[in-house]
Every structure is written in C-alpha cells, then in structure tokens.
Amino acid sequence: MYELYFDGYMGKSGGGAGAIIFRDGVEVCSSSMYVDEGSNNVAEYNGLILGLNHAIHANIKDIVVKGNMVRSKNENLEYYRNVKKLEEHFDKIVYEDTMDNKATRLAMLGIRKKPLDTNG
Secondary structure (H helix, E strand, O other): EEEEEEEEEEOOOOOEEEEEEEEEOOOEEEEEEEOOOOOOOHHHHHHHHHHHHHHHOOOOOOOOOOOOOOOOOOOOOHHHHHHHHHHHOOEEEEEEEOOOOOHHHHHHHHHHHOOOOOOO
C-alpha cells in the first residue's frame, strides 16, 4: 500500500511545501518546494499537489493520503479544482487527517528554496 504524506507552512517571508511517499513503510520518493505567497492553506495545497503529481508520475493507482487536510475549498477554489483533476488519475484514493506528519521537515526545507533575486 502506498501512503502519501504532505504538509505546508507559510511564514511572514514565504513558506514551503513538502510531500513524501512510502510503500509498505519504505520511502519511495520525497520532494519540497518554496511557496512565495498565500495562506497556510495555500502551502498545504501545494504540498498535496506536489505529492499527487509524484504519485501520478510513478504510476501509482491506489494511495492513502495523510496530512492536515485542507478544508477551505471556497477560499482556494483553484487549488481545490486542481486536486480534483489529479484525483482522476487514481483508481482509489483515501484521505486521512493526521497531525503525525512525516512531510513537515520537507515543508520547512522548502522555505530554504526561495529563488535568488537576479534583478539586483
């Protein structure tokens, strides 16, 4: 069984998002990214979308998704619709809300990936 953990964090000067996929308790892949603006929910959605894209590229069809579930779809309708489109690539996808998140460290690493300002 595949498990996808995702997380996101937004601070005053940007944030990060991370995702990690396990199969039978063994890490398959992990990734993090910088999130330049938005709410904490936007960072969470970025982590979820990052993880779902990795699962799709790995041709995973059945997955359990674990994270601090994003609940305000109205505030983030574009992200919500993106997730729904990605869900179409799976035969079975189950969501579990958890605070025991293995992707938190990746979300924090994503903050460090802030692009350099090349205009100065």
